[in-house]
Amino acid sequence: MTVINTQIDTLVIGAGQAGIAMSEHLTRLGIPHLVLEKNRIAEAWRSGRWDSLVANGPAWHDRFPGLEFSQADPDSFIPKEEVANYFTEYARKFEAPVKTGVEVKSVIRNHGRPGFTVETSDGTVEARHIVAATGPFQRPIVPPIAPKEDRLYQIHSAAYKKPATAACRRRSGGRRGFLRGTNCR
Structure with a gap:
């Protein structure tokens, strides 16, 4: 286990759809950040939904910029496991700084200085900004x-x-x- 003891501009909590999208934007803007996920990338799509779930829209619509669903008819509705794999592939594509298997225990606003102190299962992170992408x-x-x-x-x-x-x-x-x-x- 690698212990986190770091300072970062932005900490994204959660590596689902919103967390991966935020990481892509931060990467494109050159903003140093870290994404923490307590499970695997897009775990809620894998284990937190019913077995027959498919994406709400067709593949041509429900995708991120710059990456199509591989080997899928553009008009098909993608099954949940393929959606989860797609998010993982997208994170790999732009080398998202994701650490999986790390649970965030607390986020406390710093007093007398900007930012937050975040306690995790792997150590402490000091972050100037927090993005809560833990899902609804x-x-x-x-x-x-x-x-x-x-x-x-x-x-x-x-x-x-x-x-x-x-x-x-x-x-x-x-x-x-x-x-x-x-x-x-």
Whole structure:
């Protein structure tokens, strides 16, 4: 494990779609920066979504500047694993300064001097600027209006992976149901 003890102009927290896009812009502008990601690049696309997820738009539309989806029909909707691989490939293309496997523990604004002190699982980073690219909808919320009946099996969309999983069938007693909304914050 390499211990981080550094000062940097900009620290980007998160190496998903927004974090990689920000890193590309900072690189193009010549701004020294570091991207920290607690998992792999674009991990939420790999493990935090349902199995059949595809990109919202066709490949010709849902891409970053300067890199097409390899071996994809421009009008196709790209599966989530290929989207995650694309973000990884894009980061490699411009040599993004990404450190994976590093969790940010705290970000504290410095007093009496500009910037922030960031404690991570690998050490301390002093950064003049912080970009929080950790993604939306990190905390599932079940509204109090949801019925709390034993006969009704409920699963939040954040925990949904695929229909008719053995665990869902077992817990629901074979009952049918539907999935509605994400209601995450």
